[in-house]
Structures are given as C-alpha cells and as structure tokens.
Amino acid sequence: MPKKLYSDIYDTLKQEINKQVYQPRNTLPGEEELASRFDVTRNTVRRALKELQSDGLVYAVKGRGVVVLEPIRDDRVVFQAENTEGFEALRNFPQNKFIQRLSTDVLTFEEVEVDEELEKLTSFNTGDVAYFVERLRLFDGKALAVDNSYFRKSLLGDMTREDAEKSIYEYIRDNGLFKIAAERSTTTVESATKRDLQVLDVGDMNCVGALTKFVYTDTGRLFEHTQTRYVPNHFSMVDFKSF
Amino acid sequence: MPKKLYSDIYDTLKQEINKQVYQPRNTLPGEEELASRFDVTRNTVRRALKELQSDGLVYAVKGRGVVVLEPIRDDRVVFQAENTEGFEALRNFPQNKFIQRLSTDVLTFEEVEVDEELEKLTSFNTGDVAYFVERLRLFDGKALAVDNSYFRKSLLGDMTREDAEKSIYEYIRDNGLFKIAAERSTTTVESATKRDLQVLDVGDMNCVGALTKFVYTDTGRLFEHTQTRYVPNHFSMVDFKSF
DNA sequence: GAGTGGTCTAGACCACGGT
DNA sequence: CCGTGGTCTAGACCACTCC
Known part of the structure; x- marks a missing residue:
C-alpha cells in the first residue's frame, strides 16, 4: 500500500515531532537506526529527512545528528499559508475558511500583440499574441488585490472571457x-499607481505589495x-x- | 581535485545552459548518458540535476526528459539578489557594487527581559534576557531600512554596543x-508606524515592507x-x- | 575511537510519454 | 514498444563532532 516509502516516513516523523x-x-x-525501524535503506530515510529540513522542522549537523528546531508561534490572520500560488490555489485550499468570502471580477479581457516594451515586462517575444486579463480579487466585497496577467495565446488557443471568469487553470486542465x-516570482513594495487607487480599496495607503510571477509549462x-x-x-x- | 562530483557536474551543466x-x-x-559522460553513477547526475531544478533552470518530466526552461530577463536595480539574508550578507556579496555606499547606524542597544508580549513576537521564552538592537541601514546617506532585532543573551554572552556596531555575526564567529x-522568514506590507516615519526616509510613502526573520543555531x-x-x-x- | 551525517557506486524495478 | 525520469536497495568510504 505505501506507494512512496520516503513520504510515509516523512509523515510519520513529522507527526512525532x-x-x-x-x-x-x-x-x-x-539515520541507521531509523532505517532499521522503518525497514528501508539509509538513503530512503535521508530523503525523508531532507524534506523535513526543507520544511524547517529539523536541521542536520554532520557528526552530531539531526536536530529538532524550536518551533515558532505564528498567529497570522488572513491568507496565511498561501502565496505565490495565486488566488486560484487559495480558493482550493481545503483548510481555507474564507473561500465563501472570496470572489473575482474580470475587469479587462483582451488580446494584445507583444511589443518591445511588453517584451521587457513579460519576457515573451515581440510579435507574440497574448491575452491580457485584469482580475479584481474581493474579500467580503473589499477589493484587496488585482491581478494583471498576460498569457501566450499560442499555448491557450481560443479562450473566451467566460473561461477567464471561471478559472484559467481549469480551462487548461479541461x-x-x-x-x-x-514558477518564478519576485516580491516588492511599490508606490500605488492611479489604476491601483481606482480599483483597489487601499484606504489611505499610498503603496501596494507587488508579486510578479512567471509560470512555465x-x-x-x-x-x-x-503581477498581483x-x-x-x-x-x-x-x-x-x-x- | 574535485571534492564534490555532483557540484562539478552542476557547474558544468549550468555553464552549458x-x-x-x-x-x-x-x-x-x-541521465544515463550524462552519467557515462561524467563517469559517475546516475544518482550523482540526478543530484546535480535536482540542484539545477531548484535554481529554476530546468524541469524534469517523467517519460520525456529534463527540459531547459526559457530564461527570464530581469533588470532589477538596487538590492537585486539579496534578501532574507540581511545587510550583513549584502555587504559581503562580492558582486555587490554598492558596498561603499552602504552604512549602518546603531540607534538603540539595550538588554530587555522577555515578557508575555515579547514572547508572542519573538517566540523566545518569558523570563529570557535578550539584547534589543535597532540598526538603521543607510544607502548614500538615505535611511532605507531599519532592523529591530532581538538576540538571546544566553547564547551570546556579554556583547557590547561596539560589537553590534561592527557585525554581530562576526562577533559570533570570532x-x-x-x-x-x-532561518525562517515572512514578508508583508504594513502601515508605517510613528517610529518608521521618524527614522526612515520614506518620503511621502505611508507604508513599509516588513521582513520578519527567525534564525536558528x-x-x-x-x-x-x-524585523526589517x-x-x-x-x-x-x-x-x-x-x- | 565511536558515532554521526555527507558522498558515491552499481545495481534493480517501476510509471510514464511518445512511437 | 522503447526510452525517459522516479524510487529503492545494499553496500562503501570519508569528514566531522563529541567524549
């Protein structure tokens, strides 16, 4: 039944921690002892341990052992775990209690041709055709974020505004x-633009967070x-x- | 001479890409072919490939192969690569052309006892003694960032303000x-506090980026x-x- | 010196993509 | 079907930490 041994071990150790x-x-x-406990090789144990380490739960020191790190209390509020994953993922998050309070408005949907300036921004090639989609993300009716997205048309085929209003990732899967x-992303803090002030409920804030994301097939x-x-x-x- | 085979392979492939x-x-x-080319096992090749993948250069697809990803143009300006590493690391960055234009002011240096509120913030234990250090980071004389740091005294021993003015990490090493x-970090955008406005050159911005970082021994x-x-x-x- | 994690070898079988 | 990457075994030797 255990499809992947190392991830079983990972789960078990994580629980025990x-x-x-x-x-x-x-x-x-x-590692030797864990190997015999789970009846696998040291390599398989090591793989599980590596995963725990990349989660930030443990840290391995040569000659000493695998140390359990002291935990961090964290009582963040809205939108904790999510992030570079975008709203699509956010809404599908099973633990997310806020799903029903989230919604999306497609403000703009159009085809554009990539010129030099747009090439600099998107890393697409000049001459490509792209869909430009501007989507407003609402939480309890408040406009908390806006996504400015470009998608290469050559990879998407003929997509409609209706597809964008549902979920583009769903469209791709279907x-x-x-x-x-x-995906590769960079995070910055920037001055709010006129458009930001127009569409977002920034209150009296005059800047926004910006998450710029490139996605690969x-x-x-x-x-x-x-750019969110x-x-x-x-x-x-x-x-x-x-x- | 090659101490670590997989990192040689990693370097070579990275260059070739x-x-x-x-x-x-x-x-x-x-992978088989690369293994015979470098005269190592497939496992060793795989390790190098994994590293390339975590750099975002390639992506492995089962049944198809290891795909080279299209590159992203990125002409960011100040403080590009750095980040969760803090200013200490920034200044030691060999490629960094800005070193001479960077400086630090220690605004505050004092011992504090961790109370309940501070425990919530730092995850230290109530009753611990900590150093509180407030450091202003200047670029061409402009105050671009301020670090509010707590260090557990029990781990540092008797540290002086002078040590903090040089480099705390140097102090630890020496x-x-x-x-x-x-280290574990979280990034947010927050309203500027009175203190922010006092010490930072925010201009007419009324919010700041905040990078909160926990560091482990x-x-x-x-x-x-x-918190930067x-x-x-x-x-x-x-x-x-x-x- | 004993015990730990870090690196590496030489095999094996499987799941998946493309033909 | 064949070739790809994904998982796993059963060994080996080394570098490091601690006593």
Whole structure:
C-alpha cells in the first residue's frame, strides 16, 4: 500500500515531532537506526529527512545528528499559508475558511500583440499574441488585490472571457493543453499607481505589495506573466532556508 | 581535485545552459548518458540535476526528459539578489557594487527581559534576557531600512554596543559561539508606524515592507528575531517553485 | 575511537510519454 | 514498444563532532 516509502516516513516523523515524541533541541535517532525501524535503506530515510529540513522542522549537523528546531508561534490572520500560488490555489485550499468570502471580477479581457516594451515586462517575444486579463480579487466585497496577467495565446488557443471568469487553470486542465511545471516570482513594495487607487480599496495607503510571477509549462515554455498588486496588511509570504 | 562530483557536474551543466549548448525548450541528454559522460553513477547526475531544478533552470518530466526552461530577463536595480539574508550578507556579496555606499547606524542597544508580549513576537521564552538592537541601514546617506532585532543573551554572552556596531555575526564567529543553521522568514506590507516615519526616509510613502526573520543555531536553538522594515521601491525578493 | 551525517557506486524495478 | 525520469536497495568510504 505505501506507494512512496520516503513520504510515509516523512509523515510519520513529522507527526512525532509535532507530538513532541522528539523534542526541540534534541536529535532524532540516527539515520541507521531509523532505517532499521522503518525497514528501508539509509538513503530512503535521508530523503525523508531532507524534506523535513526543507520544511524547517529539523536541521542536520554532520557528526552530531539531526536536530529538532524550536518551533515558532505564528498567529497570522488572513491568507496565511498561501502565496505565490495565486488566488486560484487559495480558493482550493481545503483548510481555507474564507473561500465563501472570496470572489473575482474580470475587469479587462483582451488580446494584445507583444511589443518591445511588453517584451521587457513579460519576457515573451515581440510579435507574440497574448491575452491580457485584469482580475479584481474581493474579500467580503473589499477589493484587496488585482491581478494583471498576460498569457501566450499560442499555448491557450481560443479562450473566451467566460473561461477567464471561471478559472484559467481549469480551462487548461479541461482542454488537456499542458501541465504547469514551475514558477518564478519576485516580491516588492511599490508606490500605488492611479489604476491601483481606482480599483483597489487601499484606504489611505499610498503603496501596494507587488508579486510578479512567471509560470512555465512542462515543455519549458514561459506561458504566463502575472503581477498581483495587493493592499497592505492582508498578505504574508513564508520562506525557509538552511545553510 | 574535485571534492564534490555532483557540484562539478552542476557547474558544468549550468555553464552549458547559459552558453546555449542546450537550448530552451529542448531536453538535456538522458541521465544515463550524462552519467557515462561524467563517469559517475546516475544518482550523482540526478543530484546535480535536482540542484539545477531548484535554481529554476530546468524541469524534469517523467517519460520525456529534463527540459531547459526559457530564461527570464530581469533588470532589477538596487538590492537585486539579496534578501532574507540581511545587510550583513549584502555587504559581503562580492558582486555587490554598492558596498561603499552602504552604512549602518546603531540607534538603540539595550538588554530587555522577555515578557508575555515579547514572547508572542519573538517566540523566545518569558523570563529570557535578550539584547534589543535597532540598526538603521543607510544607502548614500538615505535611511532605507531599519532592523529591530532581538538576540538571546544566553547564547551570546556579554556583547557590547561596539560589537553590534561592527557585525554581530562576526562577533559570533570570532568567539566560536555556534554556527547559523537556518532561518525562517515572512514578508508583508504594513502601515508605517510613528517610529518608521521618524527614522526612515520614506518620503511621502505611508507604508513599509516588513521582513520578519527567525534564525536558528546549529543546535536547534532559536536565537535571533529580526524585523526589517524598509522603504518601498528599493527591494525585491526572488523565489522559485517547481511542482 | 565511536558515532554521526555527507558522498558515491552499481545495481534493480517501476510509471510514464511518445512511437 | 522503447526510452525517459522516479524510487529503492545494499553496500562503501570519508569528514566531522563529541567524549
């Protein structure tokens, strides 16, 4: 039944850490010992441990062992875990209690040809045709974010405004076009533009957070460029690095 | 001479991708073929490929191959690559042309006892003694960021204001106290506080970017909590995810 | 010196994509 | 079907930390 051994081990150890079977600042049992406990090779155990480390739960030190890190209390509010994933993902998040309070307005939907300026922004090629979609994201009717997206038409075929109003990712799946492989994003804080002030409920804030995202298909093609501009005080983005 | 085979392979392939020996949207040679080329096992090749993937250069698809992703043009300005690493790291960045234009002012240096409120913020334990350090980061004399840091005293021993004025990380290294293992950070956009307006050159902006960072020692102890508050339009943070 | 994680080899079988 | 990457085994040797 266990399809992937290492992810079973990962789950088990993660639970045990949360239940304090292994306590912060102590080390886990050695890799050899875990290997015999789960009846797998050391390599498989190592793989699970690596995943725990990239989650920020443990940290391995040569010659000492795998140390359980002290936990961090975090009582963030709206939009905690989400992030570079966009609203589509947010709404499908099972743990998300806010789904019903979220909605989307498609403000703009049009075809544009990529010129030099747009090439600089999107990294698409000059001459490409792209869909430009501007979507307003509402929470309890408040306009908290706006997505400015460009999609390469050559990869999407003929898409309609109605498709965009539902979910573009759903459209891609339903038509079996391709799979999403990866995304690269950068986060900044910027002055609010006139358009921001027009469409977003920024209150008396005069700047916005900006999340710029490039998305790849599984054939290596850059297919989407989205800049999400959002009202301060409502979003957060988490990260973990080990050295 | 090659200490780590996989990182040699990683370097080689990375160069070849940049030189367009392997072009965007094409696949790399198969893992087996690369293994025989570099005269290593497939596992070792896979390790190098995994690293390339986490850099966002390639993406592996089962049954098809390892695809080279189309590159992204990016002409960001000040403080490009840096980020959750803090100013210490920024200044030691070899490629950084701005070093000489950067400086730090220690505004506050004091010992505090952790109470309940501070425990909520820092995840330190009530009753701990911590150093509170407020450092202003200047670029060409302009105050672009302020760091509010708490360090657990029990891990640092007797540190002076002078140590903080140089570099706390240097202090830790020189005294052989411990190694930095990992850090967890969250990024948000927040309203500017009175203090922000006092010390930062925000101009007419009324909000700031906030980067909250928890840092661990290699024995698993949470030892630093820093919130960097920075002026809009000068910073960016990059990220890459694959699915 | 004993025990830990880090690197690497040489095999094997499977799931998936394209033909 | 064949070739691809994904998972896993069963060993080996090394570098490091701690006692």
